[in-house]
Amino acid sequence: MKTVVIVGGSFAGLSTAHRILKQxxxxxxSAKVVVVSPNSxxxxxxxSPRALLPGQIADDKIFKPIAEGFKQYPTSQFELVVGSAKGLDVAARKVEISTGPGGNGATTSLDYDFLILATGSRTKEASDGVQMPFKNLGSTEETKDALHEFQEAVKRSKTIVIAGGGPTGVETAGEIAFEYGRAKKVILLTSGQTVLDGSMTSVSNSAISILKDLKVDLRLRTxxxxxxxxxxxxPQELILSDGSHLTADLYIPTHGITPNSSYIPSKYLNADGFVVVNDHLKIKGLENEPVWAIGDVSDREAPQFMFVDRQSNHVVKSLFLALEKKDPVPYKMGFSGMGLQIGRKTGTGQIGFIRLPGFLIHFLRKNLFLERVPSFIDGSEF
Structure with missing residues (x-):
């Protein structure tokens, strides 16, 4: 029996585990899949941008037990290890694991025949060390607690400052402004010339127009x-780049992401900590080893679900080609794109160089894909 260890229990890891087990x-x-995740x-x-608001999304709608989603597979084929990867020994084909929620327990090691690194990323810490619950924080309980704290903070705050004009910042500003209107002052700061830097001009202009309609105080180049x-x-006392001061009841930084790659030897990482992979999604320098890296932790593509899904499909095909002693095929990157809901009536986005109309974004994203959670976690959509 071959053992496939997947390090990471989020989008990339769980979709890949289901695909391998079904295939x-x-x-x-005869194969066993072992998923390692610090989150139960x-x-x-x-x-998450809507979940930050009190009373919008119940915990049981966005948090689903991983073990429950894999109960249809025999224990001989699937195992969940709640813990965090602490080291990687490619020569011995072992992953060092600290067990328990958040990886705070005993240390052990897992042997593998095939290894897929899918540990994702976390939000960058603010200057005061606070992390936003836009992604998992250590363990499931830590993430839930942080989410509940932010819900209470949003509820009691009158002035809310959001820093960052990327998709997370824009969506968060839109959600809060839509829900509370003029009852709360929402200020969105971005250091760029516009929001959604890197998108088409028409897309960023559309986002600015929607934010202004929602009475968001948008401050560019700040x-x-x-x-x-x-x-x-x-309250938080903020000193801005122009030297001015701003007082906020709640400050929400959205400073991008940091890859969860501390357990991987640095020689396989780029300067920003992402795993460098080749055209087959294998780690560069380990082309002859059965080790792949996909999702946010990889340097291949931007951290978006549609890219993660394509990478998951590819690595499963590659794994079975390897089992059949067949040559691998290179990964083909598809169209880039983005879509975001701004408020709850419209949004903006693009596929390639085609701008998507707001009504289409709203139709696709109005529930933030919550309807897909049950089929994702139990694997029925794969």
Whole structure:
């Protein structure tokens, strides 16, 4: 029996595990899939900008137990290890694991025949060390607690400052402004010349227009130089890049992501900590080893679900080609694109160089794909 270890229990890891198990059943392959995750539950963080608001999304809609989603497979074929990867020994084909939620327990090691690194990323820390629950924070309970704290903070705050004009910042500003209108002052700061930097001009202009319709105070070419909280639980004093000061009841930084790659030897990482992969999604320098890296932790594509899904499909095909002693095929990158809901009536986005109309984005994303959570976690959509 071949052992496939998948490090990571989010979008990339779980979709890949289901695909391998289903393909193994079809082909009669004797294989066991071991998923390593510091979180006992899968977190549908696509909906996190709306989940930050109190009373919008119940925990059981966005947090689903991973083990429950794999109960249809025999224990001989699937195992969930709640823990965090701490080291990787490619020569011995072992992954060092700290067990328990958040990886705070005993240390052990897992042997593998095939290894897929899908540990994803986390939000960058703010200057005060605070991390936003836009992604998993250590363990499921830590993420839930942080989400509940932010819900309470949003509820009691009158002035909310969001830093960052990327998709997360724009969506978060739109959600809060739509829900509370003029009852709360929402300020969105971005250091760029516009929002959604890198998108088509018509897309960024559309986002700006929607934000202004929602009464968001948008300030371009402005960033937070430093922040401090005079008293615990009190307002944040922000010093902006132009030297001015701004007081916020709640400050929400959206500073991008950091890959969860600390367990991987640095020689396989780029300067930003992402795993460098080749055209087959194998780690560069380990082309002859059965080790792939996909999703946010990889340097191949931007951290978007549609890319993760394509990479997952490809690595499963590659794994079975390897089992059949067949040559691998290169990964083909598809069209790039983006789509985001701004408020709850419209949005904006693009596929390639084609702008998507707001009504289409709204139709596709109005529920932030929450309807897909059950079929994703139990694998029925794969």
């Amino acid at each position: 193994a059943t079809k082909t009669g392959l 539950h899968f977190y549908w963080n696509v909906a 960033k937070v130089s430093s922040s401090r909280q005079a008293t615990p639980g009190g």
